[in-house]
Amino acid sequence: MAIFERSSQTKVQIDDTERLECVLENAQNINNHTEYILRVQRGQNKENRWTVSRRYRDFASLHVSLLQANVDLPIPPKKFIGNMQPSFVAERQVALQNYINEVLKHQVLSLSLQVRSFLDPNNYPLSINEQALQTISIALRGDGQFELKCPFTDIGWRIRKHYFLVNESESQLNCMLSWQNYGPDCTLHSKDLQLAFKSLQNISHPYIDNVLAMHTLETGAYVVRKIHENGSIRDLLYGTEYNKNYLAKYGNPKVRKPFTNGQISHYGYQILQALKFLHDKELCHGNVHPGNITIENQTALLMDVENFLMGVPSLYRPFLLELKRTSSAEAVDVYCFGRTLYEMAFAAPLESYYCDIYPEGISQDLEAVLRQCVSGAAARRGPAALGALLRHPFFTRAHVDVGRAHLKFPLQLKDQLRAARHVAEERLRLGQKSVRNTKREVRIQEILNSEDEMKKQKRKARRRESVWKSSSSLADVSTASSPSPPSPPTPTPTPPAPPAAASSRGALLSAICSFDKSRLSRVVSH
Template identity: 45%
Template sequence: MAFMEKQSAGKILLDDTVALTAVIEASQSLHSHTEYIIRVQRGVSQDNSWQVIRRYSDFDMLNNSLLISGINLPLPPKKLIGNMDREFIAERQKGLQTYLNFITAHHILCTSELVKKFLDINNYSANYTEIALQQVSMFFRSDPKWEVVEPLKDIGWRIRKRYFLIKNKDQPKERQVLSWVDLGPDKFLSDKDLQSAMKLLPTVSNSYIFPVTFATTSESSALVIRTYNEKGTLRDYICKVKPKEPFLKKYCNPKKIQGLELHQIRTYGRQILEILKFLHDKGFPYGHLHASNVLLEDDTCKLLDIENSLLGLPSYYRPYITQFRKINTMESIDVYSFGHLLYEMAYGRPPDSVPVDHYPPAPPPLWVSTYSRS
């Protein structure tokens, strides 16, 4: 299947993975503070650009919010005296530009809601948690057997996706995860066909696909329920983090990463390739392979979110994929993504750049004979 061979039905939705670049064009000093005029551009077209005005205090607030990532961010320090001097303002502008360059180039930070709102408030002013709660409440009214246990705040990377830990009142001890997400810009099925396809998801049975309990869509969003896995994903295991923690905290700068043993890489790699081949043979596109979409149960890999391509959601690796002209089918996207995953399984972290010119030293083995994610 050709990548993006059909246009989305209905209105064109924003692709949150398209890179934003930001250049400070000028500064202006007012009575008590300095404002920095920033030219922001989405993608490669200069026509798709706008200006935002930010003070240093705005940068400081953003930086404080991003500290959860554990990254040493290059924000210029505060200065209480002499901060209106022309030379100081020019020097601070250079420092703030370096800061903007860093956060817009970082694969995880650049797609975070915090950074998007800072640079593009017009398109990211909505409260997606509130919208999700409204949609979920409507669903619960139509199917009252479900009950919210707690929201799982910011555990994923998608800005327009929210997670809730829920339970079935008929089976109160069994926890489920409800995910709500806006339909994406790559949606190609009609609303009727999409609804029919989503209803079939709970019937999909494969030992390498994590099962869906319930799935449905509206004209603008989708709701999917799965069993909750307390051990988390393959990336949670590699990074030694708690699944319920925010995405920025878990994955930006994990302190205890550990690659898998060779026999695990062989086993999991083969299982993932087998399920990808199965999906391709059935004509079902995936295109969303990464370590956070893989669960481990009894030493068996299971794919998550097989519905993403149906919903038109952009891939986690799209900023990388769009740099290579030869990656233009769902099959080639899965091959490329598998290479990323294989590297991460071996070294415990994603590659610093692609293509990989220099490999780090082989990591020490993890002396664990078996691993269970039951």
């Protein structure tokens, strides 16, 4: 089997930056304890889902491992009595769902090995650090140039990138060795990758960090650099040290020291010069962020330029997937550069994939630069070009002589580099299209649900109207069929009084009434 075939099979196909979604589907009682069934999905593909069973104590252990991040998380309390009752289990299930939602909402936590291993133990075993240590121990044993001293435990955000303290055999100089696996965008033939690494090791640029040694292995590569005691720009922003735990440094930093406008202009111009140089040489960076830029003697030094060759995803890939016009290699570097400037200016990462509202005290020129990189308008039409940013007034005031720079690739390798860049761009475009399709499906489903709800309401209204009409008609029928009560008798009209009598008649009647029988004389008969 060819070397390239072995490399293509052993590279990591999983994108470690893809978002995980988790839903607690059910709870079941097993052997006098409760297990919660978690349905987990990676990315937008609904077929890429699985279930994992966890107990409450597993959630509690995860919470303990995340305490060093100093992030307030709503873990439900432990209960010893009555924890098997159905009502309590249902209540706790809701609380644990809220807890895992808060964890996944925080990027620093969601990218950690602890969380990934909790939700996806098959692809993220906790022994991954031990495997890396074993690989480097064997590799350096046969090299002889560097001696392994000790590992730097969890000082970076990449799960599959590991750091070690090594000692150069001749100079006895302490150096930092970084080892990482090939990523999903690594398409270079093993021989081409070795040629590219050899050229990259000889790179010379005032704003790109020098590489002491680079070696490719079957499953990954390691790079040796000098140790920068000041750490990265991100370490300077949050007042921490380079060799501290990543979660403890950046989870919820207590110290925040934003750069001044002059510093942002000065160092930003140098970073732009380094990026422009790489693109002029058919190369790109693809992973610019404050964590891989250091400052030494008032000079910004761009590190990790080998990441593109190794095909590893960007820290900002979840945000890049939300964009539509940002898929070319140059556009990606400009967008990442804009997010880097934002964090330098405010000592806080940009939480959304774009920003249109800035504090009142910000410099107008700085705001104009940010709007060309990370605004909503830039998200719709694409960010500015590197050359246009270099000519912006915010950076022209910081103009300095770049000096001599050197990076030369063999002619036959340049075509392979273009092809590798095209593959990475195409995978990003497909990811962006998948996100848009998912959003469209959600909107359609919401419309259908609203239409169904309207139909239900109309059916209910028709039923109410039908019931009302039925009750009205029944009332009418009942009124018509009932017998009417007898009507009261009509009173006989009183006849009108007769007309008044004559005056003589009245006198006669008066005389009759006043007649006195005692006044009559007796008549004697013979």
